[in-house]
Amino acid sequence: MHITREHPHAQQGPAEHFTGSVWLDELAAPAPPSRLRMFDVHFAPGAHTAWHRHPHGQVLHVLRGEGRVQRRGGAVETIRAGDTVWIEPDEWHWHGAGPDTFMSHLAVVEAAADGTTIDWGAHVDHHHTTA
Template sequence: MEHITSTPTVKTPAERFTGDVYLNLIEAPAAPAHLAVGHVRFTPGARTNWHSHANGQTLHITDGVGLVGTREGHVVRASAGETIKCPPGEEHWHGATDTTFMAHIAIVVGDSGGDGTTWLEPVTDEQYESALGATS
């Protein structure tokens, strides 16, 4: 058994996120499971870049209201207690609404090369505004 009393909060890198986003890493990917788990907090309007995961991603909203969008234009508005599953290879983004904070537990099963995430370009303000309008 290992008891981890706390992990430091780090600000996420600007090249992967728009706005202020903070991460507490719960589990780093390591053999044999390559499980990555983080508690991620988004300020209003903050969001990830477009990205995908080789083995998919599960997002469990712990606080506030968030958005998850796909390249095909499908957008889900999710509240605390709800879970979103993104399938392997699906390009998507997630973040807070423009008026609320949002926090989620992000769960990814990576591979021997890391967490299996492919980071892409930022979500534009127009794409974000469109997602807000589609779910209001």
């Protein structure tokens, strides 16, 4: 068993993958053979990811605020504190805060055998970000 009391400093989400102010706190990245990765992600109002996908899917659990999530070809869905979202492996999607509220969620992924956790795509058109 390991108890981690010191975590890396929060990292600002780079503009090439995020729109608006987004901060990521890495909570867990255990040594191999584990491939678990867990982040606490903080979105300012209107901030969101670019389109992306994960080789083994992703779990989002909303901690605070209200946000939006959309899978490619689907409707924009509103998510709120307490909601948990399962995103299928290799499913293109984006997620972020609603237009008038901050939103924080836990993001849990499993890395692929080569260590990759994400494949980034294009930025989301702004007309797609409202529910």
